[in-house]
Amino acid sequence: MTEAFIYDAIRTPRGRGRPDGALHEVTALRLSALVLDGLRARCGLDGPVLEDVIWGTATQVGEQGGCLARSAVLASGLDERIPGLSINRFCASGLEAVMLAAAQITGGMGQAYVAGGAEMMSRVPMGSDGAAIAVDPALAMARHFVPQGVAADLIATKYAITREDADAYALESQRRAARAWQEDRFARAILPVTDINGLTILDRDEALRPDTDLPGLAALKPSFKEIGEQMPGFDAVALMRYPELERIRHIHHAGNSSAIVDGAAGVLVGSEAFGEAMGLKPRARIRAMARVGSEPTIMLTGPVPVTERVLRKAGMRIGDIDLFEVNEAFASVVLRFLQAFDADPAKVNVNGGAIAMGHPLGATGAMLLGTLLDELERAGKSTGLATLCVASGMGVAMIIERL
Secondary structure, eight states, rough: OOOOOOEEEOOOEEEEEETTSSTTTOOOHHHHHHHHHHHHHHOOEEEEEEEEEEOOOSSSSGGOOOOOOHHHHHHHHHOTSOOOOOOOOOHHHHHHHHHHHHHHTTTSSSSSEEEEEEEEEESTTTTTTTOOOHOOOHHHHHOOOHHHHHHHHHHHTTOOOOHHHHHHHHHHHHHHHHHHTTTTTTTTTTTTOOOOOOOOESSSSSSSOOOOOOOHTTSSSOHHHHHHHHOOHHHHHHHHHOOOOOOOOOOOOOBBBBBOOEEEEEEEEEEEEHHHHHHOOOEEEEEEEEEEEEOTTTOOOHHOOOOOOHHHHOOOGGGGEEEEEEESSBBBHHHHHHHHHHHOGBBBBTTHOOOOOOOOHHHHHHHHHHHHHHHHHHHTTTEEEEEETTTTEEEEEEEEEEE
16 A cells, blocks of 8 residues: 655644634634645645645534635635545544545545644634534433543542642643743744734744642642532433442642643645655654544543554554653543553653643644654654544544654
């Protein structure tokens, strides 16, 4: 089969996902077109050189609805003969878009794709599109649905992860992200967002809190305790599925959970023949990809079984991976990953993650992949694995090999 390679990866800075955030006045369409134009300029993507643009968005309603991918192509400088496909795998949509692009290339369906995603959480609130798992009682009751925050607390309870563990992890995420920005580790990937006059709106992740400390984190009230314990509460629903637990310990709050932000990211994926024709040098080979469904009440444990699966597909073991990007949806998600694999924390999210910089749902997977590639190059490492948990119980993972 034809191999799939990563030729470039860029992202916008993440803006605070609220009305006073720097990117609030920018639409998902404009931010997506900006990323497409950035890749076009950097890689010479003139004419109908792409088979497709595959774009992930988790909340596909209003201005993020329709086929945002095709609209973004038309709003950008890309050739109008390039089509667009919008997809939704919730939090993993950006990485799933890259996986679909790679699968099409290996299957002979074209030589090159741009894949990624966007999410403007300050403009299109999470959950505003509705979701059957949350709003249809027939499904929600049968599958013991609970909100993601309660699921994260359920992980902490089931796997003996303490509030102190989660806060310490959150503090380290802030520290690593601040160091990464100080050392310009994101410089190659960052595409500043400008206004119509060319003036910079945002050129740095806006949600960082470098002054975070443990006493400040310890003072924050658990965010999901009330909806968990109020009668009838979601804790009772979760305990119906996990009756071996006496109660749910609520440890997550705004400081050890992912920040709500705006952002977009794109990855240029192509065959070897595409690179030769375009005069581009591939930066990484896509080694293996996997996706799984997981138990939907606890919901966010998918990174563990999907990592096991992608390692089997690659013929590798956990010790063969040099660097990991595990999305920091909540601290317990990453702590459970570390626990399950006895992984070295020094290899996981070395430049911080969504707790510090934010989680723009549809874009995050592509952002993680770009961060992983940049760090493999910076550190002179060979192999990296990116993985995300997914709402309603799924997991997605990809292994790449630096060239």
